[in-house]
Amino acid sequence: MTTLLAGKSLKFWFDASRKTALGQSVMPYVLGTLLAVATVVYTGFAIDGTNVALMVIGLLGVILAHSGINLLDDYFDYTGGAVKARRELENGGMRARMGKCSYFESGVTPEDTRRVATLFIVIALLLGVVVLVLRGWPVAVFALVTLVLGVAYAGPPLRLSYHGLGELIVGIICGPLVVIAAYYVALGEIQPIAILASIPAGLLTINILNAHSIMDFESDKAANRITTVGLMGSKMAGFVFGVLLVVVSYASVVAAVLLGVFSVFTLAVLITLPMSIAFIRMLFLYIKEPETPVEFKAWMGPAGNWKRIKAAGIDWFMARWLLARNLLMAFVLIVAIGNFIRM
Numbered sequence: 104m105t106t107l108l109a110g111k112s113l114k115f116w117f118d119a120s121r122k123t124a125l126g127q128s129v130m131p132y133v134l135g136t137l138l139a140v141a142t143v144v145y146t147g148f149a150i151d152g153t154n155v156a157l158m159v160i161g162l163l164g165v166i167l168a169h170s171g172i173n174l175l176d177d178y179f180d181y182t183g184g185a186v187k188a189r190r191e192l193e194n195g196g197m198r199a200r201m202g203k204c205s206y207f208e209s210g211v212t213p214e215d216t217r218r219v220a221t222l223f224i225v226i227a228l229l230l231g232v233v234v235l236v237l238r239g240w241p242v243a244v245f246a247l248v249t250l251v252l253g254v255a256y257a258g259p260p261l262r263l264s265y266h267g268l269g270e271l272i273v274g275i276i277c278g279p280l281v282v283i284a285a286y287y288v289a290l291g292e293i294q295p296i297a298i299l300a301s302i303p304a305g306l307l308t309i310n311i312l313n314a315h316s317i318m319d320f321e322s323d324k325a326a327n328r329i330t331t332v333g334l335m336g337s338k339m340a341g342f343v344f345g346v347l348l349v350v351v352s353y354a355s356v357v358a359a360v361l362l363g364v365f366s367v368f369t370l371a372v373l374i375t376l377p378m379s380i381a382f383i384r385m386l387f388l389y390i391k392e393p394e395t396p397v398e399f400k401a402w403m404g405p406a407g408n409w410k411r412i413k414a415a416g417i418d419w420f421m422a423r424w425l426l427a428r429n430l431l432m433a434f435v436l437i438v439a440i441g442n443f444i445r446m
Contacts, residue, residue, distance in 0.1 A: 107222055109215035116219050119177075119206040120170035123407065123428070127277050127311060128169040130432045131304040132162055135285025137439035138296055144443065154289060157234055161288040164230040164246075165281060171223030172253035176264075177204050178217045179257040180326075224250065234288055241293075245284035249276055265327065267334040270312040278305015299359040300438055303352035307431040310348040314386055314427045317341045318420055338390045345386060349379050349430075356438060369441030375433050378403060382426045389423065397422045404429030 108116060136158050181204050207213070231246040252272050255261040263272050279301040286297035316323065316330035317338045323330055332341030356372050359365035385397055399406045399422045406412070412421050 120173040131281040134435040135282040139289035168227040174220035274305040274309035277308040311427040368444040
């Protein structure tokens with residue numbers, strides 16, 4: 104195993120794969136799973152050890168697939184020259200994204216990264232085969248579509264994230280695909296509640312990447328990477344798009360409640376409005392006064408080692424990225440818990 108991991112530990116590779124981003128896929132998976140459990144509770148459906156085992160196997164598969172795809176993204180960005188272009192901007196004094204692929208400085212090579220990414224994805228697929236045997240052919244559809252979109256995100260020949268489709272692709276994967284797949288894995292069927300819940304999960308995932316693209320606007324252009332914001336032509340257009348993503352996320356929950364699909368208690372997502380407002384204000388401030396310092400408050404959710412982030416000089420980026428991520432995580436968790444309560 105040590106050889107397969109290029110002499111590094113699993114922890115090293117999960118850190119390298121940007122484990123802080125796992126919330127984008129893990130929480131939507133948890134959402135789909137908890138909605139399935141809620142369905143079981145209110146329909147009297149039996150749940151046994153097999154169901155629980157499938158939920159856990161599915162979760163491990165999501166974590167490994169997400170980590171593997173992130174590592175592949177690094178590999179393709181590095182070998183394609185995007186990382187070099189970004190570093191040249193950083194060395195020239197421009198604030199670009201934090202050191203992407205900085206773990207290469209520990210002695211691993213791009214080829215090591217590609218091999219470990221492949222290993223993670225293969226294990227995820229093997230776990231998918233186990234679920235496929237017990238749940239049927241829809242699992243293969245979910246797995247293969249996710250794999251194709253994930254690899255094509257930065258990989259040739261499509262390189263979707265270089266042609267303005269990256270945000271949409273990740274939103275589809277972490278929204279409809281993950282949420283509905285998790286529901287199906289847990290229950291063996293698909294209900295409207297999972298479909299409707301996948302909408303805000305997908306939109307708020309796109310919101311994370313959209314904020315990312317606004318802050319990376321100049322460096323993405325230098326790396327010849329066209330994002331959705333790049334297609335729109337300006338950071339302000341991207342900001343307006345981000346506001347719409349957040350507003351429609353709340354509106355989708357209200358609509359689901361009015362349709363009688365969600366419990367009225369899912370309206371508790373409104374308690375995340377302060378997070379949304381703070382995020383929108385932070386993003387607007389970045390566009391108008393990018394050098395103005397921002398502070399991450401405790402009520403904004405987990406931020407890891409904030410002192411370390413500030414010391415590294417990446418607080419300007421991470422404050423906005425973390426707040427967008429935490430908004431997604433809090434939002435989908437409240438939707439899941441709210442549907443356990445019925446009038």
